[in-house]
Structures are given as structure tokens and as C-alpha cells.
Amino acid sequence: MDSASAVQWRLLSPAPLVFHAWQAEELVLVFHPLSGDTHLLDVLSAEVLRLLQSSPLQEETLRRHLLEWAGFSPEEFPLARLQTILQQLEHLDLIEQALS
């Protein structure tokens, strides 16, 4: 495991996020109770939030969960793609890097 994939991420706020999605739609609504913001996310980004809601996770652990959840091969879901998702969620003030 390289040092980049050892980076740990966590939700920015401890308040539980609220998720909602509809059958046959590849979009997920996420409500942040503390900010009052509603976010429209793709299913992968929403799943990242759902995983981080349980506990902070390292990038490699997150990636492993997502590969299993989505049925991707490692080539289909490189670490760089996960890192893009994490950066976008960080930009939305939903997650942050955790101190190791």
C-alpha cells in the first residue's frame, strides 16, 4: 500500500446524513441536517458517504469496499477515480481527511 492510499477520510460532521433514492434512477439525494444542504450525488459518491458514516476509512479500504459493492474490476475503478470522488465530496464540505 503506498502512502497516498493510506490517507484516511471521515465525515466532516457527526450528524447522520439522510439518503434517499428512487428505483431505476442513478441519482441519490443526500441531506445534511446541520448545514441544511441537499446534495444530488451519483450512486458511487453516495456509497462513499454511506461507508464513511460508519467510521473513518483509508482510501484503499474504501476502494476495496466499492469494488465489491459495484462489482468493478480493479482496472475499472482505479484509485485515481476514487480520489476524484473524495475531492469532490471534500469540496462540498461533506468529508475531510482524518488525522492519522
Add this chain to the structure above:
Amino acid sequence: MIVSECSPVVLRRQLCGQGVCIRTGPLVCRIQSPLPEIAQALAAYYADFPILPESRFADIHLQVRPGRGLRRWIRPQVFCQCNGEIPFNPHPRCLAPAMLEWGLNWAVANLAHWYLMIHAAVLEKGGRALILSALAEAGKSTLCAALALRGWRLFSDEIALIRLDDCQLVPLARPICLKGASIELIRQQDSGWLVGPTLPDPVRGGIALVRPKPDSVAHMQDPAPVGWVVFPQFVPGSAAQFSPLPKALAFLRLADNSFNYSLLGTTGFQTLAGLLDRAAGCYKFRYSNLQEAVRWLERLMERPPESSPAGSLTQFDPTIEPT
């Protein structure tokens, strides 16, 4: 007693004194005004509404008063006061009936936070409600009036009230406010003399109020589950066209058009999601011809709910011309 059973003299005296308490859906409004125009407006547009005892608790206290100082006589004005606040600038006195409606709308939107409130017209047919949500000038009230004149039960032309516990739509059944060119368009279809006189308003091209049908008023305490959510847009020259809209995107549009989504926090999110869970489908709807639009919407509502389970896109095929 309903308003039409009250003599004009008594109605006027009550308006000048303790006020007239009328029920509109779940809310009781106490209206006070020394203006004869308000008494006439109540008699014309609220004829079928029940008058409650003067001592009754009222949710909304609305006063429509003549302008102050010289504005009582020179280019006379009116202003309204709702629950102690003056929400709008004074308007020309000829717009007093419209001021009554604007004031009541403002009061509802600022008071009834035990509902999720969305800027939308709502009508019911066959036991299911149609939500028409749009920004100003999209033709929402015009469509609402056209459907109401064809026997749909009117809930509101401005505010959708959604119960927080079961996501049912709750009626207000108040008059519809038409503006500009839509007035004559609707008047042509009005065989029941429900459309009132056009009030001169150079800014909006005139205003006319449409009295709700007695059946809508009689059932104004009967909620209905949502059927369809439609976002109409009047596009000159456009053929009527439905485009399916994912519920997640419809959610964001409705949240944008809500008066109190942010205020309600998680409850607002869950209520709006629950509403769309129960909706048979969501559409964007472009139209230019009112008759054609009404035919399409009537056909949409005739679809049985079994054919379009909540949580999935409807099977309604918008490419088939309505009969």
C-alpha cells in the same frame, strides 16, 4: 352560515367591526376592512365559504385598509396588514380584492409551517392530486383555472400544502388569481360566471379572480394523495410535449419552489421524498395551446395508478396523441 347567506349590510358591518371569520381548508382567517370593495369581493368570490363565530380562534388576522393621509382621496390606495405585519407596499385602491388574496397568500406562506409548502397549483380528479409547480409566468394559474372550470377540484392556485405525517395534499380552495392575457382566455370558457371583472393593473396587464366552484369549497377539508407532479412551461408556438423527469431532479425543483423546505430541515427532506415516493410520475410539460394542454393533462390523470408504481418511471407514453 355561508357567506352568500349573509346580507350585504351585515357582512359590511362585521368587516368594519370584529371581522368576518371564514374557513379556507385547515385555516381560519379573520378579515377586517372598512372598504365596501372587500365586502363585495367576499360576497363574490367566497360566497360558498362558511362564516364562523366572531369569537372563534383565527390563525390569520388580515386587515385591508384605505391608504393614509392624502392617499385616501388622491389616487387612493389600499394596504394590508397580516398578523401585525405590513408585507407589501400600498397598491391602487381598485386592486383591493387582489390585495386581499395576496395578503392571505403571504399569511399562509409565513404561518403554516406544520405543512411543507410549495409554490404550486394543486387540483384533484379521480381521488388523486395533480401538482403544477412553476415559476411566475409559466402559465400555472391559467392551467389551474382551465382545469377547475372543467370540474377538477381546486386545492390552490398558489400554495401546495403537504401534510408532514402522511404526505397528503390539503386544500385551501381559495380563488384563483389570473393575470394579463390569460383572463380573456379563461373567460371564454367560463359558462358559470365564475371569473370576476378585470381589475386594472398596468404592471400585470390586469388581474381577475376566479371564484372556486361550490364542490371544491364543500370538500375543502378533504385531503388527497398525490398523483402526478408536472412542471408546466408556456412556450409560444410549442406543441404540447411531456418529458419524463427523474424524481431526484423533481425533488430539487420542488425544494427550490418551496416556501419552507429549509426551515423544516430533515422533516422537510423526508416529507418531500415521501411525496415523490407516492407520486405516479413527474414531467416537464411545454405547451402553448391551452385546450391542447388541458386535454393532455386530463389524459395523464386518467391513467390508473397501478400502471405506474411509485419509485419507478411511469409507463405513460407521451408520444401518443390524446383523444
